[in-house]
Amino acid sequence: MDFGLLLMIVGLVVIIVSFFFKDASKQLAQDVEELSMNLYDESNRLAKRVKALEEEIMIGAPMPKTKKKDPLTQATLAAAQQIQQQAANKSVNPIIVNQVLALQKQGMSVADISARSNLSEAEVISVIAQNGGLSS
Structure with a gap:
């Protein structure tokens, strides 16, 4: 027998046998598709739960009261008071003034x-008096 003829027969037998075995790549592709659909469904369910929880929080929590003064205006007034205090009492650092007022x-x-x-204590009283007075 010729060697080429032998290789041709072996090749035909392998091709015929391959038709009887399942293709593993098709099964793998199907598994990946099923997994991606499950992930998509789960993410949609989670999104719906989060939305429902957000709505419950918004319904259950009281609405925050709006202040009559604008925060920007309050910040501007605070900055102006700080500048006035610095001019009046140059020996006290503005950071310490803020600390004193907060305390x-x-x-x-x-x-x-x-x-x-x-x-x-005299400096503390002076700083408090210059920035809004004593409350206690």
Whole structure:
């Protein structure tokens, strides 16, 4: 027998046998498609749940009250007060002034504010008086 004829017969037998076996790539493609559809469905369900929860939160929570003053205006007024304070009391750093005012709003005593800000009690009283007065 000729070697070429033998290779041709083996090739034909392999081709015929290949028709009887399932194609693994088709099954793999089908599995990937099914998985992608499941992921799509799950993401849609999650999106619907999130939307429902957001609506419940919006219904259950009271609407925030709007302030009459604009935040930008409040910031401008605060900046203007800070500039006035700096001009009046140049020895106190504006950061310390803000700290003193914040501590005073929290209800701390002048002695406690003095200890935290490293200012004398007289300086603390002066800073508070120049920026809105004493409340306690």
